[in-house]
């Protein structure tokens with residue numbers, strides 16, 4: 557059966573519902589939860605619903621080309637995978653290996669978390685031709701970070717995604733009651749394999765500054781994607797420090813509550829880096845083809861997804877992750893046709909307006 561003709565899994569939320577039934581509640585909560593009141597977690601999705609679409613009709617949409625480039629590499633469509641930790645908690649057998657295969661099968665970029673449960677080399681081996689990026693953070697041991705980067709370079713990863721919004725872990729109210737993994741006390745197969753843990757914990761360096769980004773830039777030839785920026789002034793710092801791209805992200809609502817929804821924060825960042833050549837992407841709450849379109853129209857060059865892949869893995873391993881991507885790709889293609897865009901260059905900012913536009917019309 558074509559993977560998008562499955563009556564049990566019609567849209568991405570169906571995978572989350574099914575994962576909730578399949579996973580132990582402790583694991584499900586670890587993946588699903590946001591921090592504190594979970595305001596930003598919910599807002600990421602609610603904010604998308606406040607934007608409306610304005611199509612151009614009768615434009616011959618018989619051929620839709622979703623392809624684009626990011627950091628100079630051609631991808632089949634402008635949706636890529638955010639790094640998410642310990643994926644063998646979702647798919648015991650394969651974890652990140654399944655994710656990488658699914659990403660490569662639809663021409664997306666796979667971003668491997670430094671807290672992955674498969675090695676950098678194992679993931680590279682299954683997708684020799686896939687585009688792979690490596691996510692890193694500043695560890696107390698600089699040696700540990702240097703080793704990770706050298707291994708990623710050697711294994712053919714083509715960019716470093718540097719997470720800058722996690723000097724300390726966000727505070728979770730919900731999962732702390734039933735799962736220590738919210739503090740990431742790793743055990744068994746749910747254990748990062750590329751980094752050394754001290755007392756079961758990852759030692760992040762909370763003294764890192766913009767100077768460390770400059771150091772990173774001088775240490776590696778790989779382009780740097782700074783992940784976790786939500787304001788224009790921080791985006792300008794990123795440009796000054798040599799970033800090649802910015803991933804507008806609030807960590808899926810898991811770090812600092814009351815950060816804005818990323819779809820709202822995006823244009824400020826896009827405006828701040830205008831003319832610098834730095835590319836801007838976004839993640840957070842993307843679940844529909846229309847969400848992808850809204851993000852692109854508001855200035856993102858590409859859109860990233862986190863949890864939907866985890867839900868796909870939890871339901872059916874590789875097949876589930878691939879089905880998530882197939883469904884989303886089909887939705888993006890239909891949205892493009894219905895709005896009258898044959899390729900990403902035809903997307904215009906005026907095709908997406910805030911709902912207040914229609915309130916003003918009604919006055």
Ligand SMILES: Cc1cc2nc3c(=O)[nH]c(=O)nc-3n(C[C@H](O)[C@H](O)[C@H](O)COP(=O)(O)O)c2cc1C
Nearest residue numbers: 587638639640641669719807808840841861862863
């Ligand atoms: C279970 C889980 C683990 C994550 N692990 C990481 C990580 O290791 N590094 C990182 O930079 N971001 C991590 N993130 C954040 C994601 O990269 C991404 O920003 C977020 O999931 C996007 O929102 P979405 O899940 O609504 O798509 C994690 C998110 C989740 C849900």
